[in-house]
Amino acid sequence: MLSETxxxxxxxxxxxxxxxxxxxxxxxxxxxxxxxxxxxxxVGARIVTVSGATIESxxxxxxxxxxxxxxxxxxVPAGAEKIDGKGLTVYPGMIxxxxxxxxxxxxxxxxxxxxxxxxGVMNANAKAYLGVNPHSTHINVTRVNGITTVLSFPTGGVxxxxxxxxxxxxxxxxxxxxxxxxxxxxxxxxxxxGGGFGGPPVDFNEAVRRRDNQIEDLRKMFRNAENYLRAxxxxxxxxTLPYVATDLRNEAMAPYLRxxxxxxxxxxxxxxxxxxxxxxAEFKLKGAIIGGQEAWKAADELKKANFGVIYTNIYxxxxxxxxxxDSLFEAPSKMAAAGIRFCISTxxxxxxxxxxxxxxxxxxAFGLSREEALKSVTLYPAQVLGxxxxxxxxxxxxxxxxxxxxxxxxxxxxxxxxxxxxxxxxPLTSRHTDLFDSFKDRK
Amino acid sequence: MKKTxxxxxxxxxxxxNVASIAVGQSTTVTLIKNATxxxxxxxxLENTDILIQNGKIARIxxxxxxxxxxxxxxxxxxxxIPGIIDCHSHAMLDAINEGSFSVTSMVRTRDVIDPxxxxxxxxxxxxxxxxxxxxxSANSIGGQNTTVKFKWGHPAEDFPIxxxxxxxxxxxxxxxxxSNFPAAAGQSPRYPxxxxxxxxxxxxxxxxxxxxxxxxxxxxxxxxxxxxxxxxELEPLVEVLEGKRLVHxxxxxxDEHLNLLLLADEFGFKVATLQHGLEAYKIAxxxxxxxxxxxxxxxxxxYKLEAYDAxxxxxxxxxxxxxxxxxNSDSDERIRRLNLDAAKVMKYGGVxxxxxxxxxxxxxxxxxxxxxxxxxxxxxxxxDLAIWNGHPFSPYSRAEMTMIEGEIVFDRAKDGQRRVDxxxxxxxxxxxxxxxxxxxGGGPPRVPTDRIRGERDxxxxxxxxxx
Numbered sequence: 001m002l003s004e005t006x007x008x009x010x011x012x013x014x015x016x017x018x019x020x021x022x023x024x025x026x027x028x029x030x031x032x033x034x035x036x037x038x039x040x041x042x043v044g045a046r047i048v049t050v051s052g053a054t055i056e057s058x059x060x061x062x063x064x065x066x067x068x069x070x071x072x073x074x075x076v077p078a079g080a081e082k083i084d085g086k087g088l089t090v091y092p093g094m095i096x097x098x099x100x101x102x103x104x105x106x107x108x109x110x111x112x113x114x115x116x117x118x119x120g121v122m123n124a125n126a127k128a129y130l131g132v133n134p135h136s137t138h139i140n141v142t143r144v145n146g147i148t149t150v151l152s153f154p155t156g157g158v159x160x161x162x163x164x165x166x167x168x169x170x171x172x173x174x175x176x177x178x179x180x181x182x183x184x185x186x187x188x189x190x191x192x193x194g195g196g197f198g199g200p201p202v203d204f205n206e207a208v209r210r211r212d213n214q215i216e217d218l219r220k221m222f223r224n225a226e227n228y229l230r231a232x233x234x235x236x237x238x239x240t241l242p243y244v245a246t247d248l249r250n251e252a253m254a255p256y257l258r259x260x261x262x263x264x265x266x267x268x269x270x271x272x273x274x275x276x277x278x279x280x281a282e283f284k285l286k287g288a289i290i291g292g293q294e295a296w297k298a299a300d301e302l303k304k305a306n307f308g309v310i311y312t313n314i315y316x317x318x319x320x321x322x323x324x325x326d327s328l329f330e331a332p333s334k335m336a337a338a339g340i341r342f343c344i345s346t347x348x349x350x351x352x353x354x355x356x357x358x359x360x361x362x363x364x365a366f367g368l369s370r371e372e373a374l375k376s377v378t379l380y381p382a383q384v385l386g387x388x389x390x391x392x393x394x395x396x397x398x399x400x401x402x403x404x405x406x407x408x409x410x411x412x413x414x415x416x417x418x419x420x421x422x423x424x425x426x427p428l429t430s431r432h433t434d435l436f437d438s439f440k441d442r443k
Numbered sequence: 444m445k446k447t448x449x450x451x452x453x454x455x456x457x458x459x460n461v462a463s464i465a466v467g468q469s470t471t472v473t474l475i476k477n478a479t480x481x482x483x484x485x486x487x488l489e490n491t492d493i494l495i496q497n498g499k500i501a502r503i504x505x506x507x508x509x510x511x512x513x514x515x516x517x518x519x520x521x522x523x524i525p526g527i528i529d530c531h532s533h534a535m536l537d538a539i540n541e542g543s544f545s546v547t548s549m550v551r552t553r554d555v556i557d558p559x560x561x562x563x564x565x566x567x568x569x570x571x572x573x574x575x576x577x578x579x580s581a582n583s584i585g586g587q588n589t590t591v592k593f594k595w596g597h598p599a600e601d602f603p604i605x606x607x608x609x610x611x612x613x614x615x616x617x618x619x620x621x622s623n624f625p626a627a628a629g630q631s632p633r634y635p636x637x638x639x640x641x642x643x644x645x646x647x648x649x650x651x652x653x654x655x656x657x658x659x660x661x662x663x664x665x666x667x668x669x670x671x672x673x674x675x676e677l678e679p680l681v682e683v684l685e686g687k688r689l690v691h692x693x694x695x696x697x698d699e700h701l702n703l704l705l706l707a708d709e710f711g712f713k714v715a716t717l718q719h720g721l722e723a724y725k726i727a728x729x730x731x732x733x734x735x736x737x738x739x740x741x742x743x744x745x746y747k748l749e750a751y752d753a754x755x756x757x758x759x760x761x762x763x764x765x766x767x768x769x770x771n772s773d774s775d776e777r778i779r780r781l782n783l784d785a786a787k788v789m790k791y792g793g794v795x796x797x798x799x800x801x802x803x804x805x806x807x808x809x810x811x812x813x814x815x816x817x818x819x820x821x822x823x824x825x826x827d828l829a830i831w832n833g834h835p836f837s838p839y840s841r842a843e844m845t846m847i848e849g850e851i852v853f854d855r856a857k858d859g860q861r862r863v864d865x866x867x868x869x870x871x872x873x874x875x876x877x878x879x880x881x882x883x884g885g886g887p888p889r890v891p892t893d894r895i896r897g898e899r900d901x902x903x904x905x906x907x908x909x910x
Binding site: 105106107108109110137138315316317318321322324325326350351352354355357358360361362364365366370373410411412413414415431432433435436439440442443 | 777
């Protein structure tokens, strides 16, 4: 029998436990779980700013969605929610610059949720911003592993469409967007001799012809759009000229032809990368290469063109049987040595974007320094995308996308302890923790 | 004359060289010095030596003196783990699916293994030493698997592990129903097309196998006079009924895997492994009760509908329930990073590090019935080892050397030298007339055909369908 005091204590404790668990539940039920706003101060943590020196023990203050202060001797503002960072490490959120996040839920067998590839070959007006599902389960699954921002883009045809740069939190696209219409993605035509699944291989010369024709079609698309814009401008100034009806595809090309936004070319082999750069020079386009298996071989022209590389080949097999077994693990270190601006991305459609840190880690096992490996998924993608004024490091004034861990960010054994996107503290829950909670105690 | 003799001698040498390799077991003595040894059986041992004799682990301890003539490998600062075992692979296979019938228990993957597949080398370069080469998942009852060691450089017959118990592939769900691979125009769909039909196909096969066994039992007991005709389809299933052949059952949903477990109960056999089992965590107690193993991806999910209820906490829940769990690749790409897949389960739920290591070594060996000879670092076991330049669960680590039965099958230092040689060879070859670029006086270029093979088991059946 319990004594009276013990019984009362027990009752009070039980009530507390129930209250606490109810709280936890109501927190968790805030799905799409956009978290809570406030002023937060992470105190006494190791701070890996990435852009500058690591602070062994310091404070980061987040307010109004931005990083307000960072430093070794920063006072905690009145009213701030204090987070004890002892033994923890603070990193900037990771950025994956090559995904199809939110554009497809299940690739196989569920066409209703697949919006990744439009009909046709030239789709400059296919805008990922309008197709991304803010409530895709991939979003929570990804961010709880420390990835806070992704570039998401369509895949089909030659001009695949426009990429959107989003933070992985928000109930609407607008709440998520960093740059709604970020850039144009072009699958740059290549010499493809492989027949694919069961198909006969194509004759090399025929494959070259096909590639040349496709590039010519792409060139025509650009020239037509130029002419269209010229005619529109002329009509705007002089209404006696023939009226030019709106053409959405040509219209969508305007910011790219005017150099206002970047063009991203998917290209793997050296000759294709050089060809893409030549094309970009012809139309004075700015941008980057996505893929980049052999980018290190084209360092001279990449640097001359001021093009960065979004490298997506860590989880790919070497192309040729006699390639070194680690050739694609090693490529980032070769790019670093050649002075190419690059970042590492998954190139994944959504479900496995959460593996981004391990892509970088593997590059770290094969020649890239640990510091560079970390930068390759934080500051470098921000630089390649030209948004390093807002993202990619822990500096005052940047967007408060912050990850707090109990270990090395790129190590698969590391646990994420706190997560902030746009300064909101997010619950560390996802479809996967929900399923875990539902079944972990089943007897 | 002298030249001829020299030539003959060289030939003889070459032959004897090949012969010594073909024995498949190194006769040399090797001593690995001063390593951190993660045994996958008895914890992690610091500053420890491993003595290897006749392809076996002869001694494990500190300050072991090198026997005369021993090759000494200084592993100071390095980690030694048991060779990684992949319980679900299609490497080396020139064909994966005999998908024509719904029951193809008569076919064997060992008839189509290719010892020159570069996937082997890429796997040993990541510390993998053994694999379960499974038939694909296109039909309810597929073909017979082959348990191999990746003896790169050896002829095909050296790869299968002679005393590994035989096994067979079963499959359930979308691949079997051909959900994502509709019949071509003019072809009628193959039965079954529903999960109802899949389990009935299996039931029918086992009823036929039971009758077939009865016919033989009766004949052997002289109750009947005419010897039954041999049936290569049913013989392997009789072996399953007799507990002599392991069943490896591909599936995703918990309900269909449970259907199979109940069918096995009914026919009195045990299922060795549920393969993939992305929802196995939902029926962990039922699996544990039957002693069935589960071989999973740590966190691959969402690539098709039946993979949508996956959770990376699967390994933890199964392990907590006492299920023997292994982590497999099912992919020539993923096989190169099984160490990181094992590391992840420490985060998802908190599986201890030695248990995580077992999921890519000893547990896979147990599931394949080869744990007496491999899967952990213990005296008397085969010297199947991988030496890493750092902790194998760190993303910054890489395999430096891999050995199978004491023979080095991967050595990163030598690989580096070989690259230089190959680059030189390539340069020479590219200068040959036939390899000159078109229009520069050479002959027409020959375009090599890419080998057509799926990454994952059902890839052959349709574009993009690689899982």
